[in-house]
Amino acid sequence: MRITSGMTADAAVYNLNQGQNALNTLQEQISSGSVVNQPSDDPLSTRQLLNLQQQINAGKQTTSNITKGTLALNVANTALGSMMDIMNQIKSAAATMISGANDAGTIANVTSNLSQLKSQLVDLGNTKNGNQYVFGGFKNGQPFDAAGNFTGTNDPLNVEITSGSQVSTNVAGGNLLRGGTPPAAVGSGATAGGSPVDILGSIDALITAITTKNSAGIQDGVKNMAAAGDQITGAQSDVAGRLSRLNNAQSMITNNQNTLESAYSDMQNVDLAKAGVELSQQTTAFNASLAATAKITQLSLLNYMT
Amino acid sequence: MAISTLMDIASSALNAQQVALNVTGENIANVNTAGYSRQQVVMATGPVTTSNGYTLGNGVAVQSVQRSYDAMLQQQLVSTNSSYQGNLTAQTALQQIQPSFNEVATNGLGTAVDNFFGAWQDLSTNPQGTAERQALLSSTQVMTDTFHQMNASLTSVASSADSSLTGISSEVTGNAKSLALVNAQIIDTQAAGGSTNELLDQRDLLLQNIAKDVGISSTVQSDGTATVTLAGGQQLVSGAKYATLYTNPSAAVPPTNNIMLTALGAPPPATAPGTDTNVSATVGGTGNSLGKLGGTLQIRDTIVPGYLSKLDEMASKLVATVNAQQSAGYGIDGPPATTGNNFFAPAGVTSATIALDPSLTAAKIAAAFPTATDPAPTSAGNNGNALKVAAIQQQNNAFSTGNDSFDGFYTSLVSAVGTDTQGAQNATTLGAAHLQQLGSLRDSNSAVSLNEELTNMTKYQLAFQGASKVINIATTMVDAILGMIQ
Numbered sequence A: 001m002r003i004t005s006g007m008t009a010d011a012a013v014y015n016l017n018q019g020q021n022a023l024n025t026l027q028e029q030i031s032s033g034s035v036v037n038q039p040s041d042d043p044l045s046t047r048q049l050l051n052l053q054q055q056i057n058a059g060k061q062t063t064s065n066i067t068k069g070t071l072a073l074n075v076a077n078t079a080l081g082s083m084m085d086i087m088n089q090i091k092s093a094a095a096t097m098i099s100g101a102n103d104a105g106t107i108a109n110v111t112s113n114l115s116q117l118k119s120q121l122v123d124l125g126n127t128k129n130g131n132q133y134v135f136g137g138f139k140n141g142q143p144f145d146a147a148g149n150f151t152g153t154n155d156p157l158n159v160e161i162t163s164g165s166q167v168s169t170n171v172a173g174g175n176l177l178r179g180g181t182p183p184a185a186v187g188s189g190a191t192a193g194g195s196p197v198d199i200l201g202s203i204d205a206l207i208t209a210i211t212t213k214n215s216a217g218i219q220d221g222v223k224n225m226a227a228a229g230d231q232i233t234g235a236q237s238d239v240a241g242r243l244s245r246l247n248n249a250q251s252m253i254t255n256n257q258n259t260l261e262s263a264y265s266d267m268q269n270v271d272l273a274k275a276g277v278e279l280s281q282q283t284t285a286f287n288a289s290l291a292a293t294a295k296i297t298q299l300s301l302l303n304y305m306t
Numbered sequence B: 001m002a003i004s005t006l007m008d009i010a011s012s013a014l015n016a017q018q019v020a021l022n023v024t025g026e027n028i029a030n031v032n033t034a035g036y037s038r039q040q041v042v043m044a045t046g047p048v049t050t051s052n053g054y055t056l057g058n059g060v061a062v063q064s065v066q067r068s069y070d071a072m073l074q075q076q077l078v079s080t081n082s083s084y085q086g087n088l089t090a091q092t093a094l095q096q097i098q099p100s101f102n103e104v105a106t107n108g109l110g111t112a113v114d115n116f117f118g119a120w121q122d123l124s125t126n127p128q129g130t131a132e133r134q135a136l137l138s139s140t141q142v143m144t145d146t147f148h149q150m151n152a153s154l155t156s157v158a159s160s161a162d163s164s165l166t167g168i169s170s171e172v173t174g175n176a177k178s179l180a181l182v183n184a185q186i187i188d189t190q191a192a193g194g195s196t197n198e199l200l201d202q203r204d205l206l207l208q209n210i211a212k213d214v215g216i217s218s219t220v221q222s223d224g225t226a227t228v229t230l231a232g233g234q235q236l237v238s239g240a241k242y243a244t245l246y247t248n249p250s251a252a253v254p255p256t257n258n259i260m261l262t263a264l265g266a267p268p269p270a271t272a273p274g275t276d277t278n279v280s281a282t283v284g285g286t287g288n289s290l291g292k293l294g295g296t297l298q299i300r301d302t303i304v305p306g307y308l309s310k311l312d313e314m315a316s317k318l319v320a321t322v323n324a325q326q327s328a329g330y331g332i333d334g335p336p337a338t339t340g341n342n343f344f345a346p347a348g349v350t351s352a353t354i355a356l357d358p359s360l361t362a363a364k365i366a367a368a369f370p371t372a373t374d375p376a377p378t379s380a381g382n383n384g385n386a387l388k389v390a391a392i393q394q395q396n397n398a399f400s401t402g403n404d405s406f407d408g409f410y411t412s413l414v415s416a417v418g419t420d421t422q423g424a425q426n427a428t429t430l431g432a433a434h435l436q437q438l439g440s441l442r443d444s445n446s447a448v449s450l451n452e453e454l455t456n457m458t459k460y461q462l463a464f465q466g467a468s469k470v471i472n473i474a475t476t477m478v479d480a481i482l483g484m485i486q
Helices: A005-032 A041-098 A102-123 A173-178 A198-212 A214-268 A272-298 B003-029 B071-101 B107-125 B128-193 B199-214 B291-328 B383-393 B406-446 B452-486
Strands: A158-162 A167-169 B039-045 B049-051 B054-056 B060-067 B218-220 B228-231 B233-236 B245-249 B257-260 B395-400 B402-404
Touching: A005 A214, A005 A272, A005 B128, A041 A158, A041 B406, A102 A173, A102 A198, A102 B060, A102 B107, A158 A214, A158 B107, A158 B257, A158 B383, A167 A214, A167 B228, A173 A214, A198 B128, A272 B054, B003 B039, B003 B049, B003 B060, B003 B452, B039 B128, B039 B245, B049 B245, B060 B199, B071 B128, B071 B218, B071 B406, B107 B128, B107 B383, B107 B406, B128 B233, B128 B245, B128 B257, B128 B291, B199 B228, B199 B257, B245 B452, B291 B395, B291 B406, B395 B406, B402 B406
Parallel strands: none
Antiparallel strands: A158 A167, B039 B060, B049 B054, B218 B228, B228 B233, B245 B257, B395 B402
């Protein structure tokens, strides 16, 4: 094959260009730290990387949902704890009246104490988390009026904790304090202490029984109060159960996120040691081709003709 | 046999060696001329005569000056150049498009869509929150802006492709005109019996240049002229006649350029868009794969519209599904809260026109969905509809590529852009390597080698000196004879 100086020059330019391209790609990878810098670098990996990224983002969104849900449930839990304290006070006040033989002064004291405790229960029923009433369902106004009538809804305020799975972050106020909407019948005689209990209605009935010295009514009231305590405890354990579900979901997501992120890094992060070695190999090769080009292009018969 | 015969032989040698030195000089001078084919002097012995019973030669004569040339290589160079330039043009445009879809390195439409649905999730945790509602409005704004921006950058790639058609067409016409001129000169020179070597080189180079711009098939006639036919079968150059290739705006809105071709002529008839041939559909070759013109048409007519239609499809699905769910729910703009409101303007179903419904306010965002215990119009704390809209992100929609979620559909689109770009890059790299290989084969055959020319020069110079010496000797011989007479 005839080799002409033009061929040598063209081949030198072509090969130097190839070398420079390879160096450029390595340099881009090392300086950005990423293997895939644009979709055309590796379309298949791009697809997987974007899928991973979307799952990671979905995880972040769910984490934010769970944080908000946990806050709402904790507020409800605290309110339920205070309700339980109040119920205990009501129970002991009612117990002191069980004989039904106290003087008018004591009766007045106890009844006023009981109505105070009832309004505290109503206030707790109007507990807010931010601008949401945790016992009000979908209603955004106060779910309980001063008399204890429930005007909220018993709907669950759901948040998504994983794709397609939802957890309610509130407690149905009507079911909790009134035993249902409309309120359950106040238990008396055989039905006293049955479930569900209209707690607020039973307190009203108890106050009436104490005022009228109706000892059977007081005994029914005491039974009802015991059942009311159970109803609140039940709600507490329901909330605790949901909190632990959120907690589990959170730790599962954290685990998932770790796995996804390490998969993402495996695909996307440059193995610097490997890239460094490749870079130095390419640099050596490029230097060699530069040196060879410089040598070869100088070769000419002209140098020896006088 | 006379001494003058010796003189004649020597002088024929001097002539021949001088022609050879001239050709060598010409070769050296054109070592860097594009398309130049090296020339070689073919020498032959002069006519033989018989003198004194011996058959003797009569010096040397230059028989021809040959051009080193391989017609098949030339044809391959022409066709490879066409497809290489087509791929290169497509690749350049794809590299302009790709950054808009580069979801790997920057946050683009995919993230904007994720954030849009994320804002609905946030709204579901606090359905009456003003901050959440505003955040949803602004993340929607970001998403529609991203749609518009991607649409604008794609459209601008297509329109700059469209406007570059004019330049390419006039370049083709310019080269066709030069080729017709060279053809005419070849005919004239041959009629006068001159050497057409340089003209043939120019002809081949012009063929290559035309092939870079547009797919052609060329035939070299017996008289040395080249006939050029476009991919659609229309003649561009024939002998001294050529046709004008030009662009003419179409009737579409906005107008795009049609590629038109006049009849042959020297010079060709004036352009008349009404009667000239419209070659837009065929000039780029199969799949618009040939030449810069083909690559540019491919960008304008196939690549960009393909991506745009996918974006439009996504925008229209998003508008339809979100609007349907939004209008099923209730806002907090009461009492009484309204229902049946659109979220996106229902007319904006393309990536260029997708926009928030102008009558939508933060309070009209329908987070609430009627339930048995919370019937319509609903309470402000109701988050049922927000959850339903947020769920749209995961649900599958019927797209032209099959059932997929919005994320999945967009990821496929990004990956398709990547695949297309990678394909064009690979094709270009391959084409460049092929061209380099063909180029070296052509160079090996036709290009000037300085070392070879220098050697030849020394060779001819020595021969020239030798012939001079012969004349010198002959002169001495004549002197000697004249001396005998004195």
